[in-house]
Amino acid sequence: MIAPTEPVLSSNxxxxxxxxxxxxxxEALEEKVILIVGGANGIGASLVELCxxxxxxxxxxxxxxxxxxxxxxxxxxxxxxxxxxxAPPKPPRSSFQETDVTNYQSVLDLFDFTFKTYKRIDHVVVxxxxxxxxxxxxxxxxSLQEVRTVSYAETYLLKDSADNxxxxxxxxxxxxxxxTLYVVRLAGAYxxxxxxxxxxxxxxxxxxxxxxxxxxxxxxxxxxxxxxQGLMRSLRPYFISxxxxxxxxxxxxxxxxxxxxxxxxxxxxxxEDEGLPISSPLQVAQVAAGVIVDDSLNGTSMYVEGGRxxxxxxxxxxxxxxxxxxxxxxxxxxxxxxxxxxxxx
Numbered sequence: 081m082i083a084p085t086e087p088v089l090s091s092n093x094x095x096x097x098x099x100x101x102x103x104x105x106x107e108a109l110e111e112k113v114i115l116i117v118g119g120a121n122g123i124g125a126s127l128v129e130l131c132x133x134x135x136x137x138x139x140x141x142x143x144x145x146x147x148x149x150x151x152x153x154x155x156x157x158x159x160x161x162x163x164x165x166x167a168p169p170k171p172p173r174s175s176f177q178e179t180d181v182t183n184y185q186s187v188l189d190l191f192d193f194t195f196k197t198y199k200r201i202d203h204v205v206v207x208x209x210x211x212x213x214x215x216x217x218x219x220x221x222x223s224l225q226e227v228r229t230v231s232y233a234e235t236y237l238l239k240d241s242a243d244n245x246x247x248x249x250x251x252x253x254x255x256x257x258x259x260t261l262y263v264v265r266l267a268g269a270y271x272x273x274x275x276x277x278x279x280x281x282x283x284x285x286x287x288x289x290x291x292x293x294x295x296x297x298x299x300x301x302x303x304x305x306x307x308x309q310g311l312m313r314s315l316r317p318y319f320i321s322x323x324x325x326x327x328x329x330x331x332x333x334x335x336x337x338x339x340x341x342x343x344x345x346x347x348x349x350x351x352e353d354e355g356l357p358i359s360s361p362l363q364v365a366q367v368a369a370g371v372i373v374d375d376s377l378n379g380t381s382m383y384v385e386g387g388r389x390x391x392x393x394x395x396x397x398x399x400x401x402x403x404x405x406x407x408x409x410x411x412x413x414x415x416x417x418x419x420x421x422x423x424x425x
Contacts, residue, residue, distance in 0.1 A: 100382055100389040102370020109134035109373060113198040117141045117181060117190070117263050118208025120148035122339035123286070126365035127205065132159045132173050134369075137198055141179035141190040142208070152176035171198050181208045181259025182251075191266045200274050203372050204267040205284045210255035211301050217248050218299055256304035257311075260285055264311065264329075268319065271327050280375040281327040283319070284368055285312055289335040289383065292392070309333075309381065313393075316379030317420070328378040330371050333392070334364045335385040357386025 109131055119128045120142035131138050132155040142148040155174035163170045177193045180186040194201055264283060271281040290298065291305035312331045319327050336351065337359045351358060367382055367389045382389040401409040 098391060098394075100367065100370065100391050102366050102389075104130075104134065104366065104369045104373055106134045109136040109369070112136045112202040113139070113194070113200055114203045114205065114372070115139045115141065115191070115194050115201055115267075116205045116207060117179065117187075117259075118206060118286075120144040120151055120176075122207070123334070123337065123361045123364045123368070124205075124207035125151055126361040127207065127368055128174065129155060130362070130365050130369050135159070137161075137171055138174045139190075139194040139197065140174065140176045141181075141187075141194075142176070143178065143180050145176075145178040148176040148178065181206075181262060182254040184262050187259070187262045187266060191270050195270060195273075201267075201270050202275075202280070203282045203284070204263065204271065205286075205368060205372070206260050206263050207286045207368075208255060208259055209286060210252050211298060212249055212252055215249045215252070215300070216297060250300070252298075252301040253304045256301065257307040260308055260311065264315070268327075282372055282375075283327065283329045284371055285329070285331045286368075287312075287331045287333045287381065289333055289385075291331070291333050292381070292383075312379065312381070320378045328375070330377055330379065331381045332364065332368050332371065333381050333383045334359055335383070337361060337364055357388075359384055359387050363387030 112131075114131050114136050116124055116128055116131075116138060118124045119138070119140040121144060124140075124142070125147070128138050128140055128151060138155065140148050140152055152174045156172050159173050161170045161173050175193075175197055177190045178186075179190045191201070264285070267283050271283070275281060285308050287308040288305045289295070290302040291309040295302050309331060312329050315329050319329050336356070339361050348358075364384050364387075366387075367384050370389075371377055371380070371382060379393060380391050381393045383392050404412070
C-alpha cells in the first residue's frame with residue numbers, strides 16, 4: 081500500500097479526509113501528570129522529552145531499566161522544577177519505575193508509584209510494543225512434526241534440546257494486547273480518582289497501520305494491534321459517559337517509523353528508492369501529544385505517515401452505508417443500539 085500524501089476526497093462526498101495538525105502549547109501540558117508506559121526508547125522516549133519540555137510531569141514505566149532511568153535523569157537535569165521556598169516542594173519533573181506490562185502486579189505497582197509520587201494522574205499513554213518478525217506462526221513450510229513440537233523459528237536452535245516441546249512465542253500478543261488491557265483497566269480507575277468534575281483526562285493507545293491494514297509476515301503482531309483498535313472502539317462510548325468515567329480514549333496508528341524493529345537497512349534502502357515517507361520518533365510523538373491536549377478528541381484513530389496524520393474513524397463511520405450497503409448499515413445500527421441498551425441495563 082502507498083499511503084496518501086495529500087488529503088483524499090471520498091468517493092461520494094466533497095468532504096476531505098481531514099489532516100490532523102497538532103497544536104501543542106506549554107499551557108496545555110503545564111503541570112499535567114502523564115504516565116507513559118513503554119517510554120524508555122523510541123517514540124515513547126521522544127514523547128517523554130516533549131512533555132517535559134512543555135513543563136509536564138512524566139512518569140516512565142518500562143522493562144528497560146537502564147534506558148528508562150537514564151532518560152528520567154536527563155529530563156530532571158534539563159527541565160528542573162522550581163517552586164516557592166515557602167511552599168511545599170514540588171515532585172520531580174520525571175521519574176522511572178521498572179515495569180513488565182505482561183505482569184499485572186508490575187503494572188499495578190507502576191500506577192501506585194505514579195500516584196504516590198504525583199498525587200494524581202491526568203493522562204496515560206501506552207507505547208510499549210513488541211515485534212518478533214522471525215516468529216512466523218503460519219509459515220507455509222511448517223510440517224506436521226514441527227507444529228507438534230516447537231515453533232518454526234526455534235526448530236533449528238532447539239533440535240537437540242530438552243525444551244523441544246516449547247510452544248510458539250506469544251510475546252507479541254502478551255506485550256501489545258494483554259499489556260494494553262492491563263494498563264487500560266487500571267487507568268480507568270486511577271484517572272478518575274482524586275479528580276474533580278470537568279477535568280480533562282485521557283488514555284492514548286499505540287496501535288499501528290497494521291491495526292487496520294494487512295501486513296505480511298507479522299500475523300500475531302497484527303492480530304494484537306487489531307485488538308488495540310477494537311479495545312478503543314469498545315470503550316469510546318463508555319469511558320466518555322458522564323455517568324461512567326468521563327475520560328477520553330484514542331489511538332495512534334504510525335506507519336513506518338525510523339525506530340521500528342522491522343526497519344532493516346535493506347528495507348530502508350527499498351523504501352527510499354520507492355520515495356515512500358518515513359516518520360521520525362519525534363514526529364509521531366508530536367501527533368500523540370496533540371491528541372493528549374485536544375479535549376475534543378475521543379474515539380479517534382490518527383494514522384501517521386511521514387510526520388503527517390489523518391483521522392480515520394469518522395470516515396469509516398460516514399461511509400458505512402456505502403461499503404456495507406444502506407439497508408445492512410441501518411439494520412446493524414438498530415441492532416447495536418439494542419445491544420448497548422441491554423448491556424447498559
